[in-house]
Amino acid sequence: MKEFSNSHVLITGGLGFIGSNLARRLVELGADVTLVDSLIPEYGGNLFNIDGIEDRVKVNISDVRDEHSMKYLVQGVDYLFNLAGQTSHMDSMHDPITDMEINAKAQLFILEACRKYNPDIKIIFASTRQIYGKPQYLPVDEKHALSPVDINGINKLAGEWYHLLYNNVYGIKTCVLRLTNTIGPRMRVRDARQTFLGIWVRLLVEGKSFEVWDGDQLRDFTYVDDAVDAFLMTAVSDNTNGGIFNLGGENAISLKKLAELLVNVNNGGKYVLKEFPSDRKQIDIGDYYSDYNLISSTIGWKPKVSLKETLKLTLDYYKKNLDKYI
Numbered sequence: 001m002k003e004f005s006n007s008h009v010l011i012t013g014g015l016g017f018i019g020s021n022l023a024r025r026l027v028e029l030g031a032d033v034t035l036v037d038s039l040i041p042e043y044g045g046n047l048f049n050i051d052g053i054e055d056r057v058k059v060n061i062s063d064v065r066d067e068h069s070m071k072y073l074v075q076g077v078d079y080l081f082n083l084a085g086q087t088s089h090m091d092s093m094h095d096p097i098t099d100m101e102i103n104a105k106a107q108l109f110i111l112e113a114c115r116k117y118n119p120d121i122k123i124i125f126a127s128t129r130q131i132y133g134k135p136q137y138l139p140v141d142e143k144h145a146l147s148p149v150d151i152n153g154i155n156k157l158a159g160e161w162y163h164l165l166y167n168n169v170y171g172i173k174t175c176v177l178r179l180t181n182t183i184g185p186r187m188r189v190r191d192a193r194q195t196f197l198g199i200w201v202r203l204l205v206e207g208k209s210f211e212v213w214d215g216d217q218l219r220d221f222t223y224v225d226d227a228v229d230a231f232l233m234t235a236v237s238d239n240t241n242g243g244i245f246n247l248g249g250e251n252a253i254s255l256k257k258l259a260e261l262l263v264n265v266n267n268g269g270k271y272v273l274k275e276f277p278s279d280r281k282q283i284d285i286g287d288y289y290s291d292y293n294l295i296s297s298t299i300g301w302k303p304k305v306s307l308k309e310t311l312k313l314t315l316d317y318y319k320k321n322l323d324k325y326i
Contacts, residue, residue: 215256
């Protein structure tokens with residue numbers, strides 16, 4: 001990772017969950033890091049996420065929907081990690097216009113700014129497994145049909161294609177990572193906007209029971225440090241330009257077994273099995289776990305941290321810092 005030493009890096013959504021963990025690693029690697037974040041309460045940005053490195057990064061409180069800010073911010077940047085986004089599937093259904101503005105329209109602002117003012121930049125775009133919709137087969141690979149079941153998935157898919165088009169037509173180096181249930185320290189836990197596991201962790205740490213909906217559903221999970229590895233590795237490889245890659249976890253697990261493992265790692269706690277709420281069932285994708293062989297064969301990425309260790313590290317973090325996140 002010597003390529004990042006003295007490089008100029010921009011992270012949109014940089015005060016959020018993945019962005020702040022990525023910033024910490026880049027600081028260690030000697031990069032000059034600028035974080036862009038709107039700090040809109042619903043979207044996960046938190047200044048405490050850069051506690052301990054706040055004097056080693058630059059913070060620009062700005063919104064990616066502001067095209068004039070982006071024109072300035074992309075200049076002179078070597079790597080852009082494009083993580084800013086609206087991630088709540090339910091919010092996208094209640095407020096589809098805002099979701100479109102952030103996850104689609106703002107991506108054009110960013111790409112146009114790069115085309116005009118910094119065409120040599122490398123961009124890694126954070127996408128989502130949600131664009132596949134309900135899996136036709138498992139594990140899901142990148143050849144799977146794309147059939148989003150909600151507004152968020154449609155807009156994230158548009159964001160993906162904008163990035164690929166600017167790679168193919170304008171020669172701006174871009175790469176897309178499709179994330180699935182990234183978890184770990186600094187994730188949003190005040191509600192389920194970012195991941196359902198966040199609210200599980202919060203309630204468990206508070207000594208309260210949490211709800212498990214349809215405990216038979218299968219999911220896979222990626223520890224945030226493993227996701228950071230993928231962002232960094234794809235950024236420095238020319239073999240990833242114009243590519244789309246799934247991330248994933250070591251094994252799929254049912255939600256009921258996940259709840260049991262979480263309680264076990266916590267040395268206590270309670271959960272309640274409930275039916276899936278009807279309003280969420282309409283946009284639920286059912287079982288999902290990914291095939292990440294493509295990124296593994298292309299750049300050698302594989303998840304390293306076990307799910308049990310992931311849950312332990314996450315619980316330990318929030319036992320110390322929960323008050324900073326609620």
